[in-house]
Amino acid sequence: MAIAEANKSxxxxxxxxxxxxxxxxxxxFVIAYSxxxxxxxxxxxxFLAIVEGALALLFFMHLSDNHQLLWxxxxxxxxxxxxxxxxxxxxxxxxxxAPWSSYSK
Amino acid sequence: xxxADTMGGHAGVMEKPAFSVPxxxxxxxxxxxxxxxxxxxxxxxxxxxxxxTPDWPRPFHSITNVAIMTFILVTSSLTMLFAIDAAxxxxxxxxxxxxxxxxxxxxxxxxxxxxxWLGLIGEGMTLLKNPWGTGLFGAAFFSITGLHxxxxxxxxxxxxxxxIRYKRGRYNADxxxxxxxxxxxxxxxxxxxxxxxxxxxLTH
Numbered sequence: 001m002a003i004a005e006a007n008k009s010x011x012x013x014x015x016x017x018x019x020x021x022x023x024x025x026x027x028x029f030v031i032a033y034s035x036x037x038x039x040x041x042x043x044x045x046x047f048l049a050i051v052e053g054a055l056a057l058l059f060f061m062h063l064s065d066n067h068q069l070l071w072x073x074x075x076x077x078x079x080x081x082x083x084x085x086x087x088x089x090x091x092x093x094x095x096x097x098a099p100w101s102s103y104s105k
Numbered sequence: 106x107x108x109a110d111t112m113g114g115h116a117g118v119m120e121k122p123a124f125s126v127p128x129x130x131x132x133x134x135x136x137x138x139x140x141x142x143x144x145x146x147x148x149x150x151x152x153x154x155x156x157x158t159p160d161w162p163r164p165f166h167s168i169t170n171v172a173i174m175t176f177i178l179v180t181s182s183l184t185m186l187f188a189i190d191a192a193x194x195x196x197x198x199x200x201x202x203x204x205x206x207x208x209x210x211x212x213x214x215x216x217x218x219x220x221x222w223l224g225l226i227g228e229g230m231t232l233l234k235n236p237w238g239t240g241l242f243g244a245a246f247f248s249i250t251g252l253h254x255x256x257x258x259x260x261x262x263x264x265x266x267x268x269i270r271y272k273r274g275r276y277n278a279d280x281x282x283x284x285x286x287x288x289x290x291x292x293x294x295x296x297x298x299x300x301x302x303x304x305x306x307l308t309h
Contacts (some may be wrong), residue, residue, distance in 0.1 A: 010186075014183060014187075021179055021296075022179055025296070026177065032168065032300075034278070038305065041304075042301075046297075046300065046301075049297045049299075049300055053293050053297070056292060056293045059181055060186060061289045066126070069126055069134070073134060076138055077141055078143045080139075081141070081145055084145065
């Protein structure tokens, strides 16, 4: 009985999150047709995509139920992405002059 | 399920799993983080190319196809959750049925994706050239969407394989949940691919 009740409450939570994600995705499509500059459009869409992703991570992938794992995933992912940015910008350092570049025109 | 079950009957010999998470689940999370870096690299590279190229094409006339694809993929995440919930409640038949529905949604997504690719190829787009602007667009578009399509195809195969083994009793609800994590990740990546690759390249 308790399992059935918990299942029911889980399913209603999933459906609410699903509707929210669909609504946010719909908002992205509306923004695509709005009269704003490309950088503004990019920023708004990226923000909405991050919100969608966070909802999926927390409720579909159940990170909201395990705070220890949530912090591990967030910190580790941010570290990996930042480390990748270092390597990534390295390919541009001579052109852009950063960081520690010795390139001169 | 006991801890011994999740450790494959070797509790006492193996160390306790880190973060109170079964080892298989932790391995999937590490894979997801690594894959996040892969997709982030592709999308950042795409952003660099798009910003630095003046004649970047805007070939998408309609959002209908990509909207349908998004709806199908997000819905498949929901059906996957239904499958996992049914599995945790011990209802094998219902869990298997929802897993099959999820796999079918994934297959439908892949078919729509391939149809879209064929349409673009039919309009003259290849990896190296297209009729609208810089040839880099084809390479960037096919690489990113192709990598995602590969993940969807792999996910469909994994769902079918794990679903069938779960039904036969070889796998348990945890295994289905771990496959579900991967499936949700594929959905999550699509949430970033759609605005960056499709919506910012609409013909106005």
